[in-house]
Each structure stands twice: as structure tokens, then as C-alpha cells.
Amino acid sequence: MYEGEFSSAEKHRKNFSELCAQIQRLLVKETETKEFSEKRKFKLPKIELRKFNGDDKEYLTFWNENKMQYLLQAVVPITKTTRLVESFPVTAENYPKAISQLKERFGRDNLLVQIYVRDLLSMVVKNAASGHTKKDLRVLYDEL
16 A cells, blocks of 8 residues: 555656656757847847058047947938037037937927927827817827
8 A cells, every 4th residue: 555655656756847848948949049039139230440541640539430420321411410419529529419409409308398299289280180089099090
């Protein structure tokens, strides 16, 4: 009688050990996959670094290339934002200044609220003028 219980307990212990090993392997595999995918999410775009031509005036710009180069590539060429960012020499000290100026000029909350309210009112007036009393909320959201 005890031999049957002992062999049954031994089988359960063996199954338990095998399941624990499988779980451990799956957890290790999942962690490796997660770490790999997280690393790939934050890759910055490749930047075209300026080449130094030996001009003394360009040395500081060449030597201090950093986030400013990413910022220059992140703005649309030949626009107000490009002119604003390019007005700062490419140095480490000027990056926070350029960001601050961009926020001050284009990220003003009160101005953004006015723009969105104006656009929303324009859509409502356009909707009323076209004779539609109801408009799909998704369409309205997409237009805004």
C-alpha cells in the first residue's frame, strides 16, 4: 500500500520538476525576446554627420555635433522651424536653447487651444451649412 503511494508521489514530483524546468526555459526565452525587441524600439535614425573641411570657423560646429544634428534633421527643410534651429550654432550648449525657442514659438498652449477651437467651430459650421444634422463622430475626429 505504501509502495503505491510512494511511486505515485514520485511520479508527481518528477512531473512537477519537469514542468518547473519548462516554465523556466519559457521565461528565459520570453525575457530574451523582450530585451531584443525593446532594444530595437529606440534606435535613432542615422544622421549624416558633417565633414570637416579644415575651415577654422567650422571647427566648433564639427566638434560639437550632437543632438542638434538630430534636431536639424527632424524639422522640415526650408520652413520657419528650420530657420529657427539653424539660427543657433551647432554646439552642445545651444541644443536646450533651440528646444526652448521651439516650445516658446510653436508650443504655446493658449494658441493651440485657439487653433483647435477655431477648427472645431469651422467643422460645425460647415456641417450645418451642408444640411447634415448628424455626423459620424469618427469622421469629425479624423477631420480635427
